[in-house]
Amino acid sequence: MTKLSAEAYAIIEGRHSDPFHYLGLHIEGDQNVVRAFLPEASNVEAVGEHGETAPLARIHDSGLFAGALPNGSKRYQLRARYGDNVVDLDDPYRFPPVLTDFDLYLLGEGTHQRLYDKLGAHPMTLDGVEGVAFVVLAPNARRVSVVGDFNFWNARRHPMRVRGVGYWELFIPHARVGDHYKFDIVGPQGQHLALKSDPMAFAAEVRPSTASIVLDETRIPHPRPAPSGINALGSPMSIYEVHLGSWRRKSHNEWLTYRELAEQLPRYARDLGFTHIEFLPVNEHPFDGSWGYQPTGLYAPTSRFGTPEDFSALVDACHREGLGVMLDWVPGHFPDDPHGLGHFDGTALYEHANPLQGRHLDWGTLIYNYGRTEVVNFLVSNALFWLERYAIDGLRVDAVASMLYLDYSRPAGGWIPNKHGGRENLEAIDFLRRFNTEVFARFPEATTAAEESTAWPQVSRPVEFGGLGFGYKWNMGWMHDTLNYISKEPIHRKFHHGDILFGLHYAFSENFILPLSHDEVVHGKRSILGRMPGDDWQRFANLRAYYSFMFGHPGKKLMFMGCEFAQEREWSHDRSLDWHLLDQKNHAGIQSLIRDLNRLYQALPALHELDCDPSGFEWIVTDDANGNVFAWIRKGNDARARCLVVVNFSPNVYYNYHVRVPFAGKWREVLNSDSAHYGGSNVGNVGEVHTLDGLVPELNLTIPPLAAIFLVPEN
Known part of the structure; x- marks a missing residue:
């Protein structure tokens, strides 16, 4: 065998950062030379564009082959023998780049609004050959390979090329929809990282497995649109907040699928008079107990309940019933699971390197670096993705306060001030303004809502007037004050009269949603019914009065599932709601009241036209x-x-x-x-x-x- 170059050994050892420089077709002197790395192949031939063949010499026992193309041919295939089998292959290293120069310009600038059309895994036909193009951001990696069902999960077979400011790409011929894959990354210090799931994956395995799955998401049937004007300030807006895994379960405590939910949930919500359904996060996530608030796959509907096509059918069913669909969206933090975004290319790529900026103490999660162009582009594109691909009508942004304040839930000395010495996260503010600006520019009928628990000004006011640009803000103060009031014995309520009055001092400072959310019925807080004082009659009467007060109060409405029939127990994510309670008159009465309150709220313009x-x-x-x-x-x-x-x-x-x-x-x-x-x-x-x-x-x-x-x- 001939003496090999350092480049050849880099290919053999799986550490070459630019495999196209060595593999594929190259002009050397007056010959077109092909080099291919095919481990386990016993011999390889190059097949020219007219069917002529030429043997490629094995130049290393690992499976490195090289030789000249016949008759000056520039297009070719490889014919490889594996034992008794002979296979014709298209060489990934003969294909042109996937990303255009304009893509690279927009990616470098951070203004690529359709990131999901380029990054991730995309089935396509390139140079007349069907396959899948893989693109991933890893600017600090020494080498990135895509591994999966198409290459026996062998990182040496498909090293990728890097382009622009760190976008690695490779077109793999004959890879197909349904293939499982991950990225094998060598970090800047030569460290071999745990296999990484695709940050842009459109589908993923059911936990605890973590592989990404090739999906042609452009072929997913697009849901019909929701009724026009459903999110307008002057329209009635009564939101039913749902955790899909525990709304209702089958025998043996099994989840309902997206398709089964589509048959039951929208019809139920419409019958009760709700105008919207809001799903707790549906993004892929590894831990059931996070309720979806620690996502690892921002672009993939969780596979727990079915396929992305099934999820699309659920959205369509909601729209068919005249309901808007909102998603809880989590751009505030992400988990540090080894297959996820944390330390993605061997460095703090998506998060801040300094834990005083890059880690939440309360949740043990990582914080996005909103000052990084690529990260902001990734998040804003994700928001637009759900609105475009799945016809989602609104995004409720979780934990906005944790994004706005650098000292959020941190002790003195445990945070890093901004450049002016203040506690405001200036980069997060810019990100939220850009997010809202682009959402409303692209989807003017959609809306956004902020879960923001402080007195930050102008959350739901236009960006051009100094606001954050959200459509709505959750009124956490109203929720806290009124629940505090209603939990008191009536004889003591006169001492807390201001808890009811105070909310009207600021009720119109924002476009408010009045939330009775999932956070109010867990972690020892008791159910809403569980907070009501007195004997059984008084408890239910208190609850009826409180719900009626809510529907008569200015502001849009939101109610977590189970509250509408007075769930007695706290909510648990791993069991169904207590639907048997509807056999009892008091619980059925609460449900009837919610139905009538919703219908009255919609029927009377006085109760909704000037909510804000x-x-x-x-x-x-x-x-x-x-x-x-x-x-x-x-x-x-x-x-x-x-x-x-x-x-x-x-x-x-x-x-x-x-x-x-x-x-x-x-x-x-x-x-x-x-x-x-x-x-x-x-x-x-x-x-x-x-x-x-x-x-x-x-x-x-x-x-x-x-x-x-x-x-x-x-x-």
Whole structure:
């Protein structure tokens, strides 16, 4: 055998960083020379474009072959013998680049809005040959190989070439949809990393397996669109928040599939009058107990419940029922599982290297480096991907406060100030503004919502006016204050009267969603019903009054699954909701109330048109702390679109309770949470009440105990 070059040994030993420089077709003198690395092959021939053949000499026992193409041919195949089998192969190292120069320009600039069309694994036909193009970012790697079902998971067979600022690519002929794959990476110090899943994978194995799966996601049927205007500020918006793995389960505690959920969940949510379904994160994640909030595959719907095509069918079923679909989206942190993004190319590529910036103490997860162009491009493209490929109608961004503050949940001295010495994460702020700007520019009918637990200003105000640009913000203060109030015994509520009033001081400073979310029914907080004081009758009456108060209050609504029928136990991700409770009258009554509240909320413009506008609200009774009574008027755009809401958080019945109203005449009682239909005592106003004679119109009301009543003027 001839004496080999250092390049040849780099190929043999699987450490060559530019295999195209050595393998494939090269002009040497007056000959076209082909070199191929085919371990286990006993002999190899080059087959020219007209079928002529020429043997390639084995120049190393490891499987390195070289020889001249016949008759100056420039296109060729390889014919290799493996034992008794002879196989014709297309050489990956004869194909042109996958990424164009324009792609590389946009990638380097960080403005490639369709990253998902280029990075990852894409079935394609290149130079007349079908195969799969693989592209991955690993700028600090010495060598990257793609390994999978198509090459016996042998990293020496398919080393990739690096282009631009660290994008490794390779087209593998005859790789196909369904193949499992990962990336084998050698870090900058020569360290061999654990096999990495594809950050851009569109599908993945069911945990605990972690391989990525080749998918032609462009062939996934596109869901039909949701109704137009479903996310508008003036539209009713009542969101049913769902964890897909525990909403309902089959026998033996098995998950429902996406297809089975599509048959049941949208119809159920629509029957109860919800306008949207929000899924806890559906991105691929290794740990069930993270509920999806520690994702490793941001571009892949979790394989727990089926395929990406199945997930698309679930979205389509929601849209068919007239429901919008929102996803919980987690750009705030990611887990440090060895197959994931952490230390991806042997360096802190996606995260900050310094743990004072790059690791969350509360969750043990890693924090994205929002100052890195490639990372921001990766995240923004991911947001656009879900809206485009799966017709998602909105993204709720998790843990925004943890992104905005460098000292979030950190002790003194345990964080790094920004360049001005402050605690604000300037790069994260820029990222959130860019994210919202690009989402609304590309998908003006979509929306975004921030889970932001501090008083950060203008979260849901336009970027051009200094805001973060979100469509909505979760009102965490309202949730905290009102749950604190309702958990008190009625006799003590007069000392907490301000918990109800305070929220209206800032209710219109943002476009708010009122959330009763999954976080409020776990970790010892008890279920919402579990927080209600008193005997069994009072607990359910309190809950009915509280839910009615929520639907009468300004702001869009969100309710976690199970709350709609008064789940007694805390939520657990590894079991079904307690659907058997609906056999009991009190629980069925709560469900009926939610159905009627949702329908009333949608039917009355006064309850939704000005949800986020101070002109849509007017206090009527604020000073009856001893009686635990509140009353207000909700207003719509039309002068006669008015609704009086009266809530009594005491167990007393109040007769002859005078409440002023804007119009004289008959007012209809359109909902009473004390109705026997919901499990109440049936105290009320027999359907209608007339204003008293006088200069100022007043109603003489009977106010039921631990209940709310809604009245509208008769047109």
